[in-house]
Amino acid sequence: MSKTGRAVVYDAPNAPFHIREYPVRDVRTGEVLVRITMSTICRSDIHSYHGHRPNPCPGILGHEIIGTIEQLGDGIDYDLRGDRLAVGDRITWTEFFAEGNSYYRDVHDMPQKASGVRKYGHDRADEDPHFLGGFADFCYVLPGTGILKLPDEISDEEAVPLNCGVATMVCAVESAAIGMGDTVVVQGLGLLGIYGCAIAKASGASQVIALDSVCERLEVAKKFGADYTFDVSKMTVDELISEVRDVARPDGPDVILEVCGVPSVVPIGVNMLRVGGRYVLVGMVSPNADFTLDGYEIIRKWITIRGVHNYHPRHLVQALDFVIANRNRFPFKEIVDSHFSLEQLDEAIAKASENSVLRAAIVP
Numbered sequence: 001m002s003k004t005g006r007a008v009v010y011d012a013p014n015a016p017f018h019i020r021e022y023p024v025r026d027v028r029t030g031e032v033l034v035r036i037t038m039s040t041i042c043r044s045d046i047h048s049y050h051g052h053r054p055n056p057c058p059g060i061l062g063h064e065i066i067g068t069i070e071q072l073g074d075g076i077d078y079d080l081r082g083d084r085l086a087v088g089d090r091i092t093w094t095e096f097f098a099e100g101n102s103y104y105r106d107v108h109d110m111p112q113k114a115s116g117v118r119k120y121g122h123d124r125a126d127e128d129p130h131f132l133g134g135f136a137d138f139c140y141v142l143p144g145t146g147i148l149k150l151p152d153e154i155s156d157e158e159a160v161p162l163n164c165g166v167a168t169m170v171c172a173v174e175s176a177a178i179g180m181g182d183t184v185v186v187q188g189l190g191l192l193g194i195y196g197c198a199i200a201k202a203s204g205a206s207q208v209i210a211l212d213s214v215c216e217r218l219e220v221a222k223k224f225g226a227d228y229t230f231d232v233s234k235m236t237v238d239e240l241i242s243e244v245r246d247v248a249r250p251d252g253p254d255v256i257l258e259v260c261g262v263p264s265v266v267p268i269g270v271n272m273l274r275v276g277g278r279y280v281l282v283g284m285v286s287p288n289a290d291f292t293l294d295g296y297e298i299i300r301k302w303i304t305i306r307g308v309h310n311y312h313p314r315h316l317v318q319a320l321d322f323v324i325a326n327r328n329r330f331p332f333k334e335i336v337d338s339h340f341s342l343e344q345l346d347e348a349i350a351k352a353s354e355n356s357v358l359r360a361a362i363v364p
Ligand SMILES: [Zn+2]
Pocket: 042, 043, 044, 045, 063, 064, 164, 165
């Protein structure tokens, strides 16, 4: 194969993006070359671009990516479900990959924490194979990645957030052990929070209480399973705690999912929870997310606090099945609400940063 492809590259945090051409080589054993059909801007891409956390430069951001198989390497015959893969298939894949022996994968069943784990959208663009991020014409899917075929019935817009936001929230709901009759509070209604409402509801939650300070997002949450919404910008902390506890009878919510990335909400959440309540932290993906808790309150109330970062490959399979099973119940296709070309990435990142779009899609 002798050709090139375009990638949108940034040379340093906050620097303008430039389109560069890189060579596209033949796949090696265990690799798949994908022609990207759509990728989306995740909140963590924005953190990386603004330099809130280290990311190699020059780099290609984007890890929520789907596309069609352009070239299939030797040794890659089946997807995670055991379905045979072929050139032309539309696929999604785990946002992380790791090869070799791993204590965390093999002993603790946490492949997302395997030693040497790498993630798409986190490599230098000037080194082979160049294409390892979403904002480009191509992406190499490397050995150690879990691949999943996408059925024709699911649109690109419904499929593209599966491998980050949706799978992460499937993992969060599993970690919180949300089940029949639970009352669940969702703190923050970005993409994670919206899917969190829907997955909690579909998992049997009797009440989902959604919190945000952006009025439009409260309206969106109502379409995705939220029974009650509260605009936190219009209430004092004491009013918020008291109103949530009034709804979550008799003694506060069973579960809280933190997906806003704001550390100061955690003590508020602990205050709301019932005795024996579970708290799952998902949103604080940048360092220095400090908060102060009263250990006495945690002990006295038997609170369980758990962190969740990324997901197991089974959660990607469950994410796809969840969206397919519930696509007539929840309007997933409305979540990806804007489309941009590769040339428009600066504008797309700016709009995503200021929250004027829910999920920005980049279409090569
Ligand atoms: Zn993401």
